[in-house]
Amino acid sequence: MFTSSPAANDFAHPIWVKSNTQRTKLLIKVLNQLYGSSSKSILDVGAGDFSIAEAICKLGHNVLALEPRAKEANLPASNFRTYKSDVDSYLSNAGENIRFDIVMMLGLLYHLERPQETLRRVSAISDSVVIIDSVVLDHDGDAIVYLEEDREIAGHSVNGLGCRPSFKWLINKMRANGFEYYYDLSGHLKDIRSDGLSTGHLYNWKCERTCGWRRNEMQLRKFIVFSRAQINI
Numbered sequence: 505m506f507t508s509s510p511a512a513n514d515f516a517h518p519i520w521v522k523s524n525t526q527r528t529k530l531l532i533k534v535l536n537q538l539y540g541s542s543s544k545s546i547l548d549v550g551a552g553d554f555s556i557a558e559a560i561c562k563l564g565h566n567v568l569a570l571e572p573r574a575k576e577a578n579l580p581a582s583n584f585r586t587y588k589s590d591v592d593s594y595l596s597n598a599g600e601n602i603r604f605d606i607v608m609m610l611g612l613l614y615h616l617e618r619p620q621e622t623l624r625r626v627s628a629i630s631d632s633v634v635i636i637d638s639v640v641l642d643h644d645g646d647a648i649v650y651l652e653e654d655r656e657i658a659g660h661s662v663n664g665l666g667c668r669p670s671f672k673w674l675i676n677k678m679r680a681n682g683f684e685y686y687y688d689l690s691g692h693l694k695d696i697r698s699d700g701l702s703t704g705h706l707y708n709w710k711c712e713r714t715c716g717w718r719r720n721e722m723q724l725r726k727f728i729v730f731s732r733a734q735i736n737i
């Protein structure tokens with residue numbers, strides 16, 4: 505139980521705790537199914553409180569967790585590293601030979617100023633799979649809107665500029681980046697209701713073409729695995 509009053513984007517807030525718990529479970533299932541006990545290199549971009557990255561690392565994978573607002577991670581493990589950086593600065597400084605088997609962008613895409621460019625660069629360093637969990641637009645065409653965010657809120661865009669892409673926009677951009685196959689796993693996640701103060705997470709929804717990204721105070725979200733080759737999930 506928490507005693508302070510965490511805001512919507514505080515990772516101690518019950519909505520994020522629930523979300524982290526169920527997304528972590530799903531990720532563990534997906535990684536076990538795809539890779540079994542073979543150890544992979546994983547980049548977690550915008551890693552928040554590191555709880556998901558830490559859980560993944562406990563499976564034996566080598567994890568690098570990037571977070572511009574990084575606090576101390578709890579896990580002293582040789583296969584777990586953290587780095588305080590936003591994604592674009594990291595990619596600019598990382599050098600040409602940096603590669604990962606898997607890149608995870610959970611709750612990050614919609615906080616980016618130049619999502620298409622960042623997706624292109626992230627895709628270029630991923631050898632097999634990019635996993636994206638994002639708020640999306642209620643639009644069945646290829647569309648994106650840009651907006652300002654309050655950068656003082658932990659969890660939001662670091663420079664105050666964000667976006668809301670449609671699912672189709674995302675699929676089209678990832679296909680152009682060489683990720684031909686996508687697996688929409690949103691149906692494996694339960695909806696998390698708004699508590700009246702904070703926005704909930706809605707994974708099971710049908711497009712109504714409202715062009716918004718909220719319904720009954722819940723964010724419309726998708727959890728998708730993008731792959732260069734056909735995979736079994």
Ligand SMILES: C[S@@+](CC[C@H](N)C(=O)[O-])C[C@H]1O[C@@H](n2cnc3c(N)ncnc32)[C@H](O)[C@@H]1O
Pocket residue numbers: 513524549550551552553556570571572573589590591592609610611612615616658659660661662663
């Ligand atoms: C909504 S939180 C999601 C955290 C975590 N990945 C999760 O799903 O629980 C978004 C995170 O991305 C970070 N972030 C915001 N802008 C970023 C950027 N340009 N590059 C990397 N991380 C960023 C924020 O500091 C925040 O921790």
